[in-house]
Amino acid sequence: MDLFSFFLWAESSFLGEIGKTYGGVYATFGQSLHLTALAILGGSVLVADLRLLGVIMRDVPSEVVADQAHRWFKVALVLIILTGVFMAAAIAQRMYYSPFFWAKMTALATGILFVFAIKRPLLKGSHDQIAPWVIKLTAVASLMIWFTVAATGRWIGFSG
Amino acid sequence: MVDLKSLSIREKIAVISSSVVLGAGAIYWMFQVKAVIELLQLAYG
């Protein structure tokens, strides 16, 4: 099955039909829950990265902050992806043709890869062993990625 | 200032990927800003 056929199938699937037919369900369980997950995800990213940049909570060990933020990041990620899939299914064809959707997906994939393959392995142990500028560079990159995901995501709504 | 030789593998990977991400992001956003400016010039002259 090619990509376009998959999107067509998604829109006609049970999930897609529910989202298309029941606007209230779409708006609350899709969009609003997605925004709630955004608050959690964005919050966890900001708490961790702002700490790593030495902007907030300087008297709390960065290992603790990064660790705890990561736990909630994972919760938020699951919720945001589930709600995202639900929303996208209902308007799958439109998403297929939306450049902002693809920009967001690219950024999202990059973000997930960055968190689990690069940032987390780097920050799992003690932070004293890591060069401070490396930590800060990583934190800035993280902020850039997730800001891009959020901004392109919002812009999907304004286009097409 | 920047001592690249003494970094561990993880640090090196982090530096390279972060730089790529920031570079790609900068390019993407520059294009977006350019597109916005063009559209605004078209709309408002």
Add this chain to the structure above:
Amino acid sequence: MNAWLLQVAEWLYSTTWSRSIEESFYLYNWIETTHVLTVMLSLGMLLFIDLRMLGLTMNRVSAVKIANRLNLPMLIGFAIMFITGLLLFYAKPVYTIQSIWFRVKMGLLLLAFINALVFHRRMTESGATWENEPRAPLNLRIGAAMSLGLWLGVITTGRLIAYDWYHCYRDLPAWLGAVAGCVAD
């Protein structure tokens, strides 16, 4: 009351700047995007404070310290939310003032604000005795849980403002029309 609110809204609608924002190519969308994205800052910080009170994060760090450290970025976030929110209202005053969801959102915001004030006062008074416990005392946990619930409501009703299912031009039952602020012509 509704008639008066509508009059004020209509007056705001007629001002040049209101028209400029709503009719501009990007400005309304940028303000709205900022409003939505800043949720990550304001509610993100608040979330971690509430989670700490409930013992669900960083519970080996002093709860009072976390609240005090995250307070400033949170308030900066809320300041941006407030300003962008005001501008959004100003750009579409009639639509918004007659949105049932907007009215409920304002009610929830007020409750959340009061809850926060009460919480903060109680925390400051008693904090020294329990700040290093993994969880805050029961009444403050309730306050934290209420905070989470109220803000979930704010997010949801905020999102629903864009939907006009219950707007005045629809066929609404009388009580709903009254609550939504509909004024008979």
